[in-house]
Amino acid sequence: MTDETDIWKPGSFTKNFSWGRPSAGLSELHEIIRLGFNGEMEDVRRDEFRSRVRLTGRPDYIPINFFLFNNTVGGVDYLCADELVFQAINWDHSPRFDKLALFAFGLSLAGRWAGARKEQRRPALWANAYVRERVAGKLNWETKSVSADDIEGFVKSDPRYRAETTRKLATNLNYLFQGGRLKEMNTPRIERWWVDCLFLALDRIIEERLLDRKSTSPSQYASLLDDYGFMELTGKPTLEKRLAIKHLVQLYDACGGRQRFSEEATKERTTTLIPTVQHFLNDPRPRGAVHRTNPRVLKSIPPACAMLAKYAGFEDLSPDDLEEFDLEDFVKRRTQAALEKLKAENIEPNMTADELMKLMRGE
Known part of the structure; x- marks a missing residue:
């Protein structure tokens, strides 16, 4: 501060x-x-x-x-x-x-x-x-x-x-x-x-707090960002950004903080949090983690963090998908996949568009 x-x-x-x-x-x-x-x-x-x-x-x-x-x-x-x-x-x-x-x-x-x-x-x-x-x-x-x-x-x-x-x-x-x-x-x-x-x-x-022998818990991350003026230093504050902070601090915590750059520490953390994981990716290139509720919340991460990102509610992107990421195309593909899943499960709407509009207008 x-x-x-x-x-x-x-x-x-x-x-x-x-x-x-x-x-x-x-x-x-x-x-x-x-x-x-x-x-x-x-x-x-x-x-x-x-x-x-x-x-x-x-x-x-x-x-x-x-x-x-x-x-x-x-x-x-x-x-x-x-x-x-x-x-x-x-x-x-x-x-x-x-x-x-x-x-x-x-x-x-x-x-x-x-x-x-x-x-x-x-x-x-x-x-x-x-x-x-x-x-x-x-x-x-x-x-x-x-x-x-x-x-x-x-x-x-x-x-x-x-x-x-x-x-x-x-x-x-x-x-x-x-x-x-x-x-x-x-x-x-x-x-x-x-x-x-x-x-x-x-x-x-x-790291700054550690210099003064102060520990930091994940529950403090969001408030510390406020204390150090993160939003003021990075442009106009918006609701989208404030909502994204909650997801990103969860991803940061899941990946182990700065230990995400240590492959050994990350693998140990993964097997502790997700005991069912049996293998790790061999591609040394960074991968992407995109949040399911907002594809603009996209973070590049070390490859060993892929499973941890999923654990935090993010979708894993391969190195090639990360480099070629197109927001509009990603949304279209996700929407199409959701529609196909509904169709496969025989889920259909039970009201017409006009009926839905009337409901929304309170008629």
Whole structure:
């Protein structure tokens, strides 16, 4: 949660990104994550990540201090493999990744590492506040007013901001909003990037609480998303989104949280919850989980989570079906299948369309 008394220090964010033009999105970040994690979904030592990135001559402080999550285990600093890393490793760079990465930045949960200052656990609270208080609160997600000048005016007038410069921070953040496609996040409908953001938020929130030795139960997931401003950071809130949160936290819990990236842990969880399961899928590619009540609630998951997704009320999609997923075609096929099932069971309507309309009108 953002403590309104926390001070805002931009730190290394005011330095040059060297990430190219905004039209390229956050493709440099995508490539750096792939390189730093060596294409593997496992926590990586912070120093190993940095050494891999240094070979390219690119700066690493922005990715590791603002976009990724840090943790110290046994005196060794690690970067956590979470939903942002999962998306970077398994899919080519896309607008979906850009919006997820921008959300990760705005959520501003970077963890802790040796030598880190207190404020570096929430390194971009000024960006978090700008989106939540200005974009969501004052502008109602009408993003036409978002600009470097508007950002500078916001941080300049806020006593929480403690730094000598505001212009460089404002221009850098505006650049990031462009590359991260902030304007495309203002959609009332559920899209795949939004679903990915929810999983990433839970990954980070739970890890953040563990740093303070706080356990988190599944019953807390929805309220914690509210506490950390998930809805405000991801566009206008709608009833569809609020209903989807209930289903998605169930899927997240069924898959074991961040343990979903551990094949051994996932198989053990599956056989515990579903003792009748005798085999697991061999295809290493991620699969899809789509909710039966709303096909827009579609989440990509590790293959070992397929049975767990069904356990949570989701329908399993093969890797090919996930990549080629067409919402309209999916609804048509489901409707046709339902009609065929009714026909096979000799279930027929017992009133005409006119009779039904009269009933609905209360006649």
